[in-house]
Amino acid sequence: MANNESLVALNGTQISYIGHDCKEIPEFLGETYGQFARRLDLSFNQLRSLAGLKMFTELEELIVDNNLLGNDLQLPRLPNLHTLTLNKNHLTDIEALLEHLADVTPSLEYLSLLGNEACPNQLVSPDKDEDDYQRYRYFVLYKLPQLKFLDTRKVTKREGMEAQERGAFMKVVKPKPEASLNEAGSESHPLPYSPLPRGSRDPMTHKGVFAKCRYIYYGKHSEGNRFIRNDQL
DSSP states (O other): HHHHHTTEEEEEEEOOOOOOOSSOOOOHHHHHHHTSSSSSEOOOSSSOOOOGGGTTTTEEEEEEOOOOOTTTOOOOTTTTEEEEESSSSSOHHHHHHHHHHHHHHHTTEEEEOOOOOOOTTTTOTTOOHHHHHHHHHHHHHHHHOSSEEEETOOOOOOHHHHHHHHHHHHOOOOOOOOSOOOSSBOOOOOOOSSSSSSGTTTTTTTOOOEEESSOOOOOOTTTTOOOOOGGGG
């Protein structure tokens, strides 16, 4: 216990356990500091779960930047938590995260998600622009209207009003990956459009077919308007 406690930076009610490559929150942290800790910094570890937070019942600030937290993130109910930073993790599902936070952190006012795929910030996602980021902000503020600060910017009164009016329509829906197999179990590669009947499209099973064409060309360059001389036969 003494060795473990020597790794903890303690300043009154502020606890820091940074850069120890732990995959879960050590039990001794909650047992020793959980009842009086108000601020907890667990940055630069390898956390995939925050289950150990259940002992930190009075927590007001939580910093878990630069970890491995993903979409299965589950927080215990933290009624006093007003600040949460989850920068540089592996979060991609913004809607599920926001609904969870709305349920377990009712006092949350400061949130930062920079460096996650769920946050389309141009600094970390070069293919995104300011419009993408603003849509993300509207959606987050629609889900968490009590926020006062999001990422690096203060939430303005006008932005908050816009979010309530438009935020519900700002969700970014990612296209589902194409199925590699179709119902028959073979690879599915959609053929380019062709006016020819289906039976004539596959070079492996090609056969002569007869059908009516949907298009008729009446232009002056139609093949039917050309004369063919004997020396062209």
